[in-house]
Amino acid sequence: MSSSSSRRVLSIQSHVVSGYVGNKSATFPLQVLGYEVDQINSVQLCNHTGYKHVKGQVLNAEELGELFDGLVLNDIHHYTHILTGYVGSESFLFKVVDIVKKLKKTNPNLIYVCDPVMGDNGHMYVPKELLPIYRDHLVALADILTPNQYEAELLTGLQIK
Structure with missing residues (x-):
């Protein structure tokens, strides 16, 4: 579909192994609607945080910055939309603020x-x-x-x- 290349989403949300929240629940519906979706997982957890036990990893600001820098270096950071959801740490969320500002500067219509x-x-x-x-x-x-x-x-x- 040619329109999907012109409608690109950067989705920065959680990933869970079991269940459907965050990037696991957002990506497919967006793709069905014709959006190209790039995902950055803010956390990788065994399940959502409503469960009695939660195990996994929380991405930090430096790791998020490294992923975003790679997109910029390869000139593949041109998005029409950015979607953010669950974030597990203060420094990561401040980095999200920085990325949103940079993407809005790159595309004022974002x-x-x-x-x-x-x-x-x-x-x-x-x-x-x-x-x-x-x-x-x-x-x-x-x-x-x-x-x-x-x-x-x-x-x-x-x-x-």
Whole structure:
């Protein structure tokens, strides 16, 4: 499909071995819609964090930077969209801010879809230090923001009833 080469998404989200969240759940539907999807996994976990036991790895900011630098060096960092989801560390999220800014400079028409995955049902399942990074940096860069009710309350400081 020729249109897929012109619609490219960089998806920076989680990867789980068991289950369907993050990049594992976003990539196929986007491909069906004709998007070319490049994935960077923010974490690689055995399952999502709602389980009793979670094992795996959390990518750090340096590793994310190395992957992105490789895309830039090979001139394959031209995207129409960027999608971000679950992030497990503060430094990684700050690096995401940097990457979104660079991609928006490369393509001023880039659409940034930010899913500020922080928690649900009244409790956070990421480090609390991520909230101000989302609130003070990423929300302003986002063209589309998809928080759940709990995350919307955290970001706005308002209770939703």
